[in-house]
Amino acid sequence: MILHIDIDCFYCSAERLRDDSLRNIPIAVGGQGGVKIFGETPKESDFGHGIIVTSSYEARSKGVKTGMLIKHALSVCPDLVIIPPQHRYYRELSRRLHQALMRFSPVVESLSIDEFFCDLKGLDIDLSLYTKKVKDEILEKIGLPVSIGVAPSKWIAKLATGAAKPSGIRIVLPSEVPSFISHQPLNAFSGMGKQMRLKLKAHGIHTLGEAANAKHLFDSWGKGALKLYERLVGEDEEPVLANKPRKSIGISRTFPPLKNRQELRRRVLILARHVSALVLKHESYPRSFSFSLRYEYGTKITQQVTKDR
Incomplete structure (x- = not known):
């Protein structure tokens, strides 16, 4: 079995660790995205052109979304509190979580700054007790709320985590995979891109369960599609890799509109x-x-x- 763990609203949860007054109110992390890199100081008048990087569940319930302009977020949620991102601080918390997880699993793979896979193969454990212990210890020692999914494969475990949010645990046994994915929407599955969803919907397929019954379509669309199919039915057998090679490198910045x-x-x-x-x-x-x-x-x-x- 493989465990997937995701920090709930990571950046917002991290900011609440430093400031208790931010708890239970709508908050978001966002801003200009580091325009100092261009040799300029952010202007207060340009604040609204920044974007929302992430938001708390309280803010999301009022219509605030990731990628939204700050001025638009404030229009749907006037009492939204916006905090500038502190990426060095977030990376340190992520490192501490990684170290904590290594006490529970011999192999831990970092999927992103706030997501990890843990290999549970060979461990003689009660999954319910084990996952609760992991969750409780992270909250107690680091102060971060997490959601946990456990399944026979990595990507079904990640799907299970999505079903467990916020701050829950979802265990999917091998025999339960077909029923678990049956009514899940296509966009719930990691790696199911927009173009693939459109192709499936053109064939009347709207859920992962329906997609699982259409292997012939994935076969006809090539190796990449077949790999996706194996993932969504939990047959990919992809291992948890402690030193997974980096797939991409990038940088982005948000700044006020330019006409020059x-x-x-x-x-x-x-x-x-x-x-x-x-x-x-x-x-x-x-x-x-x-x-x-x-x-x-x-x-x-x-x-x-x-x-x-």
């Missing part, structure tokens, strides 16, 4: 230099390069090129 094309080009070059430094630091050899630009009113364009190594 030369200034925009200057900022793109600055970001490109930072990405180049990260590539050298991690001794990576990238093959694909992507650039995204979002306009003032939400339109987004993305260009990608792939080069031979």
Whole structure:
């Protein structure tokens, strides 16, 4: 069995650790996204052009969403408290959680800053007692609320965590996988992209259970689609990897709308230099390069090129 753990509203939970007055009220982490990198100081008048990085459940219930402009978030939730992100602090909390999980599992894989997989194979444990102990100890020693999913495979475990939120535990035994996924919507599954969802819906498929019964479609769409199928039915057998290789390196910044094309080009070059430094630091050899630009009113364009190594 494999355990997946996700910190609930990580950045918001982290800020509440430092400030009790933020508990039980709508809060969000967001802002200008570090415009100091361009050699300028953020202006108070530009604050509303920042974006919401994440928000608490109290804020989400009022319509606040990740990626929303701050000015729009304040229009739907006027009492929203917004905190600038402190990424170094979040990375330290993530490191502490990683270390804590290593006491419970011989192999721990970091999926992201707030998500981890733990390999439970070979452990003689009661899953209910074990997962409760993990959850309670993290809350007691680190102060972070987490949700936990356990299943025979990594991606079903992650799906189980989604079903356990907020701050819950969901265990899916091997025999329970078909019934567990049967009524889950397509967008609940990690890796089920928009184009794949559209292709499935064109065939009248709207749930993971229906997709599980359409293996012939995935077979006809190639190796990538077949790999996705194996994941969604829990047959992928992907191991938990303690030192999983980095798949991507990137950097992004949000700033007020620009009308000066030369200034925009200057900022793109600055970001490109930072990405180049990260590539050298991690001794990576990238093959694909992507650039995204979002306009003032939400339109987004993305260009990608792939080069031979």
